[in-house]
Amino acid sequence: MKFLIISDLDNTWIGDDAATIALQQTLKEKRDRFYLVYATGRSFCSVAREMRNFWLLTGEPLLTPDYLITGVGSEIYHQGILDYHWATQISQQWDRNGVVQVTQKFPQLLPQIEPEQNPWKVSFCLHPNTKPAILNTVHEQILQLGISAKIIFSSGRDIDILPQTTDKGIAAMYLREKLQIPLNQTLVCGDSGNDLSLYQHGTRGVIVNNAQNELAQWYSQSGTANHYFAKSSYAWGILEAIDYFNLGTT
Structure with missing residues (x-):
């Protein structure tokens, strides 16, 4: 069974180039065993620009996601094509x-x-x-x-x-259900307040150690056994969480 990683980009998946490269090298070995979603506040064009910049600066490409959640959950893309079903769904009222x-x-x-x-x-x-x-x-x-x-x-x-009907978490669960991935085989990753909704749907979740105070405080007050506050920052924290939750071993 495949697992699912849904990660914020800035200061989570990226932010420490060595960490990003190490995480991706580990994941490349099992790329056919998981779906990858980047969930970001950036626009689609901004994500494309950042992916290009990362490659130019490091000589390594960012892993190509299966889906993109952009605009804090307001848009979903698959292979560069906007999900119009999602757009219609969130347009009500x-x-x-x-x-x-x-x-x-x-x-x-x-x-x-x-x-x-x-x-x-x-x-x-x-x-x-x-x-x-x-x-x-x-x-x-x-x-x-x-x-x-x-x-x-x-x-x-x-x-x-x-719209009231969307945020990163709601968009992430729309994709999880679409892909039919169990909650316990889904890992969400983030660092700031606009990631908070990712942690409210019963999945596994990692808060990287460099998290903003708003997310760290939420974890201290509302975190559950499904949530892991990493000892390491940026993508190192995601690597920790994959091992902590034994993702991809079933």
Whole structure:
């Protein structure tokens, strides 16, 4: 039976080149025995650029994923093709124009660059002098328009507004069910607040040692036996977890 690895990219799968190369060398030996999904806040084009940069800097390619979850769960790609079934599924009760209308009232929300926006995600950086509590007011005003949305805040600055029906975790479980992989043969990997939803669906999960405080605190309060806080950082932590959970041995 195949197993499934679903990993964030920045500061998890990548971030320490030696760790990434070591992890990939280990996994190459069993590449036909697992599915690989990168789950990232980046856009599709940004992922492609980062994969190219990694190869140029290290001389080693990143492993080609079977699927890409991009935009914090707002888009799913297989072999470069957008999953339109997923797009339709998360579009219910979503009104991007309405979200933009609300957020324009808040100058404290600084829009991210256009390539990081998409039809199912509106993204900002929080002004450095602004307290995150303002996001509660933003959310309330969006809900008052009858728009079903959620706000994900991570790394102390990044804001992503998505349909209520998606995030990295929900998108990951959509693919897990599609691929028919058991929960105990699925490993999710992350380092920051926008990865938190990955750990809330009963799979195995590793939090790398360089995790942001928001994820480390969540683990200390809500982590279970299915979750492993790695002793090592970046991809070294994923290697630890594969051994810890004995993935791929059944």
